Amino acid sequence: MNQSNNGTYRKLRRTVTLGVCGILLLFALFIVYVVRNERINRLHGLAAHASAATSVNEVLLSRVLVDIDRFLLKTRLLLKQGKADESLPGSLQGELAANPELVDLLIVDRDGVVSHWTGAGDKPVVHDHPSYTYHFNRSEDHLFVSPPMPSSISEGEYEVSFSRPYFDDEQHFAGTVVAVVSIDRLAEIFAGIERAPGSTLVVMNNDNQVWFRNPRVPGDSGTRLREVLKPYRDKRQRSGRVISPFDGKAYWVVEKRMADFPLRILTSAEMTSVMAAERAMIAWAIALFLVVSSVLFVLLYLIRRQMDDLERGENALQKSHDLLTKLSKQVPGVIYQFRLFPDGRSCYPFASCGIEDIYEVTPEQVREDAALTIARIHPEDRNNVISSVWESAAAMTAWHQEYRVMLPKQGLRWLRGESRPERLEDNSVLWHGFITDITERKLYELAAQELNRDFNTFLDNTSDYVYFKDQDSRIRFCSKPLATVSGYDNWLELVGKHDSEIFQEDIARIYFEEEQPIFKDGNPLINKIDPYYDLHGQLRWVNTNKWPVFDCDGKTVVGLFGISRDVTEQKRIEEELRRSNVDLEQFAYSVSHDMRQPLRMITGHLQLLERALRDTLDEESRTNMAFALDGARRMDAMIVSLLDYSRVGRKTEPKTWLESKEALDEAMVFLQPNIVGTQAEIDVRGEWPTVFASRDELSRLFLNLIGNALKYREADIQPRIEISSDVDSVNWRVSIRDNGIGIDPTQIDRLFQFFSRLQLRSCYEGTGMGLALCRRIVEHHGGNIRAESQVEGYGSTFSFELPISKPPQQHTGESFYE
CATH class of the missing domain: 1.10.287 (Helix Hairpins)
Structure with a gap:
């Protein structure tokens, strides 16, 4: 099927599908409209019922509270007329009997002392009660309603207080009249009112503290509710859907603020019936929608089935082509089909875009004729490649070849091709395969061959014993001299062997023990003198260096590389x-x-x-x-x-680890008389490390150098000596700088010679052996010493440098035989 037919089928199928979907969408919108309209009507009815119930509850509650406030105003009038003593007790008792919701009535003076009350027992204390403190701090005549508080009379019940202030003739605060109302009794009044099934009543103050809920639930009084309804559209009433914190059910709530009291009345109607009706309506709508949808989709299926059968073949072909194209782009090189005709003609019926990199041609250029790619094969490889193709065609065997090509832009490249042949009906052969660029691999192979050749040449011709061991101390490779001295003809015979299989037991043990710190801590072994026996059984010596070989993480030791050089003659x-x-x-x-x-x-x-x-x-x-x-x-x-x-290194203290500063201090003690006598200023600075040295030799070194700085000076100049110390990872450097007579730069080379003097004996005493002795001490410790002076008369600097590490221990013949 051509491209235009494919477009026609797709357009027709899309039109039919969109038509069916449009019908379903319109039908779905109609069902949604019907369900939503029904829900709104039910909610309006529920809201109207709740609003009416709220108004009724407001009227009833308002009557009770107005009666209480009217009593407070009446009592305050009696107090103002001075008739409290004669008529107030009876009035209080009468009001308490007439209003069952009242639990106590109190008259409180300006000091917070109760003067009259209707309760029994001890006189209440109200000086810190809100009904007193609210009016005491204000001069306004307002009715105060306290928040719900646990009852002081009945345990587990709550009460609220209504209070008004009364004033003396000069309008000064004289006290309060308080009516204590039982919330539980007040709730009983509303419990007797007939309610619709599922409806509730909640009375709470403006701080969202609940007075009571009908029907009652444990802990409702005093509970503070959070705001869930939208703000008031008018000043007194609002409504909405909420989830009750008491039973977790959904309610439609109408909330109304009371006009004369700081209270709110919430009447709610349970939405269970509304939600059930809504679910039933939705279920009916879904069922209807499914039936209609099923009918329409069956029709759509029958229509599209005819079109799908016609288009399926084209789609399958297109998918195969797309898949092959995607895969070929991800595969390095070119995926191709190469066809060879009986008359010798050839072409590429299919070639992925990778052919542009492999041969620098496009698939279109070789679709009819492959001559362009054949011409780019290297002349030295062209005949071999063509012959291999004909051989594969004749025997119908897989073709694989590595060859070179000369490309206009990339120059010389190496290619590798692999394919399998298929004979067609016209007796032509079609190969299916791929060709990849292996130039980098070829270069690596040539480099590896050269490296392997050079490495083998090195192993065969070096006079040193070179070896590499794995983490089990077994030989991986070694030089020819090591194989020869071990009695083997070829070093390959040593691969995989342990030292115990090559050398005598005592020698192998030495090698094994010295390698353990390398594998354990990764520390190299440097310049260690080891013994070995030659083929004649003669004891000989090698200078051994072994380094750890780390894994790619740089931490794990996976082997060691070592070089041992025969130093028997040098040792002798x-x-x-x-x-x-x-x-x-x-x-x-x-x-x-x-x-x-x-x-x-x-x-x-x-x-x-x-x-x-x-x-x-x-x-x-x-x-x-x-x-x-x-x-x-x-x-x-x-x-x-x-x-x-002559005593240096022979009659002095042996070397040991010591604090270098202690040797300096010891020398300064000996020089103290000269320091005091010359009034010398000595500045000691820097880091003074622990060194491996002879204590008396190091003290003698400081004694001579500092003593010279004190001696060789102008008589009228105060000596100033700076002694500095510096340390790095290997060496310790000390410099002693003075402001003395200095040294002629041309004579510095004579300083450290025997009996060498640069000054007249009549001016400065001495034998000329002091600096020679200093050089002897420094060299005995493996260091060096030098002197610097820019010009005579401007002071000089003597510096020496010593290693701070202990020299490597070496095996000697005596210790070996021991």
Whole structure:
């Protein structure tokens, strides 16, 4: 069916449907009008009945309240005429007997004291009662009606008070006349009035506090109702539908304000009958509507059935086409049908819009001839692709191929095609399949191949032991040297093995234990010296570094990567160098110590000789003798300096964790006499961390550097020394800045050499070994020291830097054998 016929059927079907729907809509509106009109008529009748009942209740209640107010006015007149004592008691008792709703009558003077009352028992106290306090605070002559209050006479009952003030001859407040009315008795008066079934009466004040409800319900008196009705259209009456808070039923309520009293009367009629009639009417209307609707829909069904049969085929075809179009847009690449005719011609009967990205052609361009897409296949791949198509057609097997194309805009791209053939009646073959762009995947594959090649080359040619272990400490991959030293021909043989399956038990245990903190806490192992045995059983050593490998969450350790480098030869050289240094230090100490003995003898005999020949020596001989003694003393001081230098790291306290500030304080105690003598100002600032150091060596370092700052100064200038400390995650830096004589920048390189002096001995004493000793101490702690001075005469700064962490422990041969 062509497009115009489809439009005709749709238009006709829409017209018929709209006609039926219009008839149903008009019929539904008519039924709604009838039901609504009936409901309004019933509500009007209900409202008229409730309004009439309200007027009757208002008249009755007004009579009772007017009688009470008339009595109050009469009693006030008697009080004003001075006849209270002779006629008031009888009047009170008569009024109480004539009005059963009254429970008490009281006369209250201006002080709130009851002078007359009709009740029994103790005199009531009313000085704080609303009926007294209301009039006491006002000069107006108004009737006051109190809110409902629990009865002081009958438990469980409520009462209200009516009161009017009375005044003396000068119109001053003299007291009140109070009538106490029982709400329950008042309700009994209205209970005797005949009511329509389902109707109720509620009397309440203007504050929405209920006096009583007929019929009565527990707790009705004193209940405060919320406003639910619309505001008054006139001054006295309003009505509406409400849900009763007492029984939860729906009522039509007419509320009327009393003209002379602050009260409202609510007469309500239960809407059960109205609602039941309304439901019956609605049910009848729905049934009628359903019958009419059914008839019309049957007619509509018969009419549309004929049109649906004609259009169904077209719709099914259109839906299939739309579905295929939507799916093809979501699938990467192109979904296509490729047809190959026996004479060699080819075309694409169907191709999704993805062909514009795959071949940079439109579906229309290749619907009759596929030559344009064949021409864009890479020349080196074209024959292979064409041959594979003919082979698939001959054997009727699935076609799949990866090949390259040269596109005008995108250039070289890789494609992958897959399809299944179907032979048609004219002996042509139709393939159904898809082609996707796999250029990115191809690039990744080539990159992965190159990376794998480079990685394997690295593993095969590196001299280090490289390995990756999973979270169970089993080998995932490793370098060829590790396989060779373990007795395997190929590193693939080690995959999945534990250290205990590769190395001796004691060696495997060392490796296993050192890896546990890595898996548990994620802390790397840096520069640890580990033992191992080579193929000949010889003990050798490696410098090991192991790092954790985290999961994608960055927290969970899933493995470790390690590199171990053979340092056996380096360790042997270091051990020989260490022994050589120890021998040299011992030799220097022995020489220095042994040289002091003959030097002391020379000095002693020179002193004896000087004293013995003091009177016979001429001036030149005395000078020569003094030079000899001074040289001997300086030689002794230099030997002592050499001894101190040789003791660093050998005869000093061992390294331990200590507070760096304590070492500074210890040095300051020793320097206190010099500080006081020079009146030096010393400023200590910064953060002073806990460090791993030798206490006496660190104190000696501060002693020398601060002592130099106090010594090398101009005589008439007060020393000012600034000692600052700074800490980062790795190092501790200390700077000591002074305002002394400074240093010639060209001579700074000589400062830390043995017996190096930049100043005359006659001006500043010393052996020239102090800064060399400082350098020795700093280097013994793995740090460095330097000096800075811009120009001579403007002070200098000495800075040293030490690591704040404990150096990594290393396995030695002795500890291993232990």
